[in-house]
Amino acid sequence: MIHYTLMDPQLIWASEDDIPVIIEKTIKGVQVLLREEEGETWSIQRVISTNPNDYLRSELQPGLRIKFIPVILKN
Amino acid sequence: MSSLDMDSPPPENNGNKQPMEKPKERRKQVGKKLETIRELGQTEIPDMKGNIHCLTIVGQVEGHLIMPPQNKTTKYEHVIPQLVAVEQNPDIEGMLVILNTVGGDVEGGLAIAEMIVSMSKPTVSLVLGGGHSIGVPITVAANYSFIAETATMTVHPIRLTGLVIGVPQTYEYLDKMQDRVVRFVTQHSRITDIKFRELMFRTGDLARDIGTVLVGRDAVECGLIDEVGGLAPAVQKIKELIELKQEAKETPVQ
Numbered sequence: 369m370i371h372y373t374l375m376d377p378q379l380i381w382a383s384e385d386d387i388p389v390i391i392e393k394t395i396k397g398v399q400v401l402l403r404e405e406e407g408e409t410w411s412i413q414r415v416i417s418t419n420p421n422d423y424l425r426s427e428l429q430p431g432l433r434i435k436f437i438p439v440i441l442k443n
Numbered sequence: 444m445s446s447l448d449m450d451s452p453p454p455e456n457n458g459n460k461q462p463m464e465k466p467k468e469r470r471k472q473v474g475k476k477l478e479t480i481r482e483l484g485q486t487e488i489p490d491m492k493g494n495i496h497c498l499t500i501v502g503q504v505e506g507h508l509i510m511p512p513q514n515k516t517t518k519y520e521h522v523i524p525q526l527v528a529v530e531q532n533p534d535i536e537g538m539l540v541i542l543n544t545v546g547g548d549v550e551g552g553l554a555i556a557e558m559i560v561s562m563s564k565p566t567v568s569l570v571l572g573g574g575h576s577i578g579v580p581i582t583v584a585a586n587y588s589f590i591a592e593t594a595t596m597t598v599h600p601i602r603l604t605g606l607v608i609g610v611p612q613t614y615e616y617l618d619k620m621q622d623r624v625v626r627f628v629t630q631h632s633r634i635t636d637i638k639f640r641e642l643m644f645r646t647g648d649l650a651r652d653i654g655t656v657l658v659g660r661d662a663v664e665c666g667l668i669d670e671v672g673g674l675a676p677a678v679q680k681i682k683e684l685i686e687l688k689q690e691a692k693e694t695p696v697q
Contacts, residue, residue: 369507369517370620372601374652380503387512401520407690416537418496427524439524440598 395434398422402434407432477697493531494536495681496529498522499543504555504577506548517544519551526558536688540568546576549601553577553627559584561633565684570594570668576601580624582668583632587680589672592659595668598642599654608678633666674685 376386388402390413396415402410412432415422421427463610500522510516529535540559547551551591559566559581568585570578575597582588582596590596601621607613626644626692629636642655643666649656 370601370622371547372549372552373503373603374575374597374599375503375545377604381511382513383511384513390512410671414553416521416525418498418535419530420493420495420497421682 372418392416395428396425398425398428400428411436444671447497448516484555484572490589494534495539495678496535496537497539497541498525498529499541500555500578500581501543504547504552504553504581505546506554508548515630517530519548519554522555523558525553530562530564531658535564537567538562538682539566539677540566540581542568542570542578542582544574544578544581549577549624551577552581553623556580556584556627565681565688567677567681567684569672569674570596571658571661577624579667580627580631583628586684587670588632588668588678589670589680590662590668591673592671594659595648597641597654598653598657598667599649601644628667631667632668635666638665639667 371380373380391402391404391410393400393402397418398415400415401413403413405411410433412428413432414430414431415428417423462483489586500517502517503510505514505516505518528537538559559568566587567586568582568588570582570588570590572591572596573595574582574590575595576599579596579598601617603613603617625636625639628634629639641659647654648651648654657665657667657670659667663671
């Protein structure tokens, strides 16, 4: 593989012990990256969208803590 | 004009069937807005649709390998479908590509650059901070490119990482990869092949590497970038390109 970058390979490929758990989820139609925090909560890391208005949405602001609530769906 | 004034009903609404319900509803909405401002320090964002979308290329361009978590990355599996969506959505008329990247995977970067260059919608790129290495082809892929006065672009040779088989074919392969990048950049910008290679292999400019750092205006002078500018000129340019495209559409074929 060819990596065309300015950064040192040692810096890029060094593995850290404390690896945060990051998952990808779609919240209200927008793809976001979530990082696992303490107490079963997740914080919004990054919004992945080309729509500039998605970045202004208050419910998708980076750093915001969210919780997943299990719901039983009845058919 | 206060927000209350803006919410006052237009005169034609006076003859509505339920005149009593409207003002109540409005008051409730205004009250909710004020509460949000007071409680959370947030203002409500008006739901407006923009015709320009924005693609940000930040950190490392991540390609065939997942990078360790300490890296900030832009993944091609995120960017490529987004570009397809932008191309297909009839409400989106133009795209702004904002770069602040240190480079990354050659094939990932070239894939993004080829996607941008083959889009039918007007594209404008803006380099802020840095648009190094593989960021160069991504920047020149847009129809028009801008660089901030303080932003830099580093042009340097590509290199192999990891285990390398020490045979002459490896060097040939490396040379081919190099040519892919050089050809793309020279085809989509005003810079010549000779000039680009000269910048790429220059010695004495970088402390630990060969190559050149182009700061803002230097990148424009050598023909790599079209103009020095910021956000407002970039948005203005994209609007101009959208207008030009619409005019071209309107003129009948003779």
